[in-house]
Amino acid sequence: MKVLVATEKPFAAVAVNGIREAVEKGGLELALLEKYTEKAQLLDAVKDADAIIIRSDKVDAEVLDAAKQLKIVVRAGAGYDNVDLEAATAHNVCVMNTPGQNSNAVAELALGLMVYGARNLYNGTSGTELKGKKLGIHAYGNVGRNVARIAKGFGMEIYAYDAFCPSEVIEADGVKPVASAEELYKTCQYISLHIPATKETKNSIGHALLSSMPKGAVLINTARKEVINEPELVKVLEERPDFKYLTDIMPGNHAELAEKFAARYFSTPKKMGAQTAEANINAGIAAANQIVDFLKNGNRKFQVNK
Known part of the structure; x- marks a missing residue:
């Protein structure tokens, strides 16, 4: 199963390494889509993804339609208003956040x-x-x-x-x-x-x-x-x-x-509450661990949609 990290604003390299370690330790494959500039790139990347980790990236009905195999989206951070929860529920996709990490x-x-x-x-x-x-x-x-x-x-x-x-x-x-x-x-x-x-x-x-x-x-x-x-x-x-x-x-x-x-x-010129090296690492790795736990054990502890 494939875990896609789709980040227009990428995680720090050390965070990506931690995500990769957690994903691969769980027996899953990691794919990266970083610094993408068009939605079409995201739509193409999600086609064979079973799970997605995002930051402020938008996951709407169009993205969910394109992601035929998708089972879970984790927003690395507390807020999740960039994910269409109703559309996710309609697609039988679990949405989680990573509360407390930032x-x-x-x-x-x-x-x-x-x-x-x-x-x-x-x-x-x-x-x-x-x-x-x-x-x-x-x-x-x-x-x-x-x-x-x-x-x-x-x-x-x-x-x-x-x-x-x-x-x-x-x-x-x-x-x-x-x-x-x-x-x-x-x-x-x-x-x-x-x-x-x-x-x-x-x-x-x-x-x-x-x-x-x-x-x-x-x-x-x-x-x-x-x-x-x-x-x-x-x-x-x-x-x-x-x-x-x-x-x-x-x-x-x-x-x-x-x-x-x-x-x-x-x-500030852009939202920066969670823009620290520590928060970046914590939220990314937490998202990866939650995905592994969900796909392997069905753990829905941090699910935010019904």
Whole structure:
């Protein structure tokens, strides 16, 4: 059986070596499609693949139609909105992610953005300190927990809201649970976003929540672009000269934000939360091991489609 690694943005060589070792140790064949420039190349490569490992690459109905032998797709990373889950289910293809493998990398970036915001984007003016400030973590999953762990070292007062995480789990980490997103935003000067992009969350972070934040508010988004209501974000930035927005997912209205709010807005050129050597290796090898376990033993532990 063949495992295809299809990556427009390739894994590091050491990660590919680790993937190859895991795949071949499992008695499977590895094929690589790296730095491809056209979808046709992907469609051709998937024709005889039993499994696919991807990063931000899109697996839609057309790809699934072309992959007649495909049994499993693993997204090396936490987010999986680049895979058409309904189409995968219709094709009887299992879709998995690799939760937790990129979490520390994303969390460290979130704290780095907080420091950058606190010091006025390193523009030479007097900034503030993170110590003693209230940090709200919106979604207390793998990344959120790592953010809390690191933020404790800065002496921040940490709150969290997660509709699906029991309060006692949050409290056990020395973090204060709150009952709603509204309470989180009203309470905390810093908010670190970690919610996925779903029907319920898309455009959910808008004027009502953001305008309720305390003076000197800083919103950090290392989650997904789609969760932000971008026109309403502009309105908040216009109304509040004290509000800052920092992200590693370039907004659709980036040019407008950069022009109007250069001193209070920052976006990395491309998404980079998981762009560390360690995360790259961890997620790739985890994806390979999950594929071997699925094909050999039927283990569906990290399946995300029904």
